[in-house]
Amino acid sequence: MSSQTLSQLGWRPSYAQHLTLMDFEAGYPARVSAVHRSGLTVLSSRGAGSVVLPHRLVDAESAVAVGDWILIEHEADRVIRLIQRQSLIERVAAGEDHRRQSIAANVDTLFIVTSCNDDFNLSRLERYLALAYEAGVEPVIVLTKVDLSNKANDYVAEASGALGTVTVLAINATDATAVAPLAPWLEAGRTVAFIGSSGVGKSTLINRLLGVASQHTQDIREDDARGRHTTTAREMFPTASGAWVIDTPGMRELRIGAVESALDTVFDDIAALAAQCRFRDCHHDGDADCAVERALAEGALDHRRLANYRKLQREAAEAQRTLREKRERSRLFGAMTKEVMRAKRDRLGR
Ligand SMILES: Nc1nc2c(ncn2[C@@H]2O[C@H](COP(=O)(O)OP(=O)(O)O)[C@@H](O)[C@H]2O)c(=O)[nH]1
Ligand SMILES: [Mg+2]
Ligand SMILES: [Zn+2]
CATH class of the missing domain: 3.40.50.300 (P-loop containing nucleotide triphosphate hydrolases)
Known part of the structure; x- marks a missing residue:
């Protein structure tokens, strides 16, 4: 493929806000057009190229995805880092x-x-x-x-x-x-x-x-x-x-993550109704003066939609809980590793 301008590749001025002058001296931005097991295909104003995927960017929490922008070292084909994503x-x-x-x-x-x-x-x-x-x-x-x-x-x-x-x-x-x-x-x-x-x-x-x-x-x-x-x-x-x-891959099952705030956007009608319930912690389940149940009774709100909102909320809460536990585990593991290293150093008398 012939070389393209950054804006043709989807670059936005806002990406540059996350780069310093030193970044631009060290490297140039390139867009990841393909992710392979062994590396990345990238497109930049220099044309198409390929770079090795550094181990620290394989890690699941920030894994490089198609569409990402990365900073590549000018002379070596080495990835300096991932440029902050817009989405x-x-x-x-x-x-x-x-x-x-x-x-x-x-x-x-x-x-x-x-x-x-x-x-x-x-x-x-x-x-x-x-x-x-x-x-x-x-x-x-x-x-x-x-x-x-x-x-x-x-x-x-x-x-x-x-x-x-x-x-x-x-x-x-x-x-x-x-x-x-x-x-x-x-x-x-x-x-x-x-x-x-x-x-x-x-x-x-x-x-x-x-x-x-x-x-x-x-x-x-x-x-x-x-x-x-x-x-x-x-x-x-x-x-x-x-x-x-x-x-995107054909998904047999699409599980959502911790997306509570996104759910309030999808179900903004229910969120607006809930704001009119008498109690702030209304469960919309036999509670007094409940605007959500009133809307259900009047046919203004679908039972299916409310049930799905609740189901997705439960799923998001479960994902949030798992995420918290995972972070806590890795924090404990990090602390333990440090402790072991310290004990080793002490034994060696350093
Ligand atoms: N008649 C008709 N067939 C369609 C339409 N969209 C997809 N198909 C057919 O549906 C089948 C599956 O399409 P495909 O693009 O492979 O679906 P994908 O799995 O979502 O990528 C193919 O045989 C297509 O020709 C459509 O709008 N009209
Ligand atoms: Mg397909
Ligand atoms: Zn209510």
Whole structure:
């Protein structure tokens, strides 16, 4: 690929706020376009290159993701450090330890893709919205397969009615002219990640946006054949309009992390109602003068929506608890290690 300007690569002046003059003397910014087991493919004003991924950046809590900006040493191809992200899409991995996985960084928009069929599920869309808000990314709901359903308008109405101010687009992903409504989010230098169940049309859409120049055929799967976790999203592709698109792995299960404040954004209607309950700690469960229960009774609030809010709140609280415990464990472990080192030094009489 020929070299591109930083702004074509998605650079924003705000990133520079996190860099000092000394940083610029030591290195140059480059965007991670692909993450491999052994290293990173990067794009910068010098063109494409590859660098080794330093061990300290493999660590799960701050793992380098596709879309990240890093500072690379001028003369050696060494990573100096990660440049502060503007957004990070992450999820909680399957398994007991609630490990967080970085999916994509510095994303402007999350296209939440679902179809006009049985895949359509408001509770799952709310889960994706929480993920987007937590990441600091604007969500857009993209409903595919409008050509295969005679109820497409109902799906659009249901999504727009239930999900507040979120933009809902309905398209036929197999039709070349049908991707036009996506254009406002695909201006040059912008970055879009796609998320949604397998089979909803993410690859079809992405291929259409890429045009003939590049090809994106290989699907990324959550697990490889041995059930190990392969690394999340791994590549960023340029569209014909100069935007960057990132596919995400097909997820059988999307667990959210500690996203309490994002939930109040997704469910801002319920949060507003709760503020009108007589008691600040109202459980909306037989409590006196409860605005939430009143809205339920009047049909202004859906039982499903409240139940999903509660479910996601429980999940977020559980993730928060696990995170706290993990931090406490590693703090104790650090203290213990220091103690052992001190004892050793003392024995050696230093
Ligand atoms: N008719 C129709 N087929 C679609 C549409 N979107 C996707 N498909 C088909 O659905 C199948 C799965 O699409 P794919 O892009 O692989 O889904 P992904 O798993 O989300 O990447 C493919 O056969 C597509 O051709 C659509 O809007 N209309
Ligand atoms: Mg796919
Ligand atoms: Zn209440």
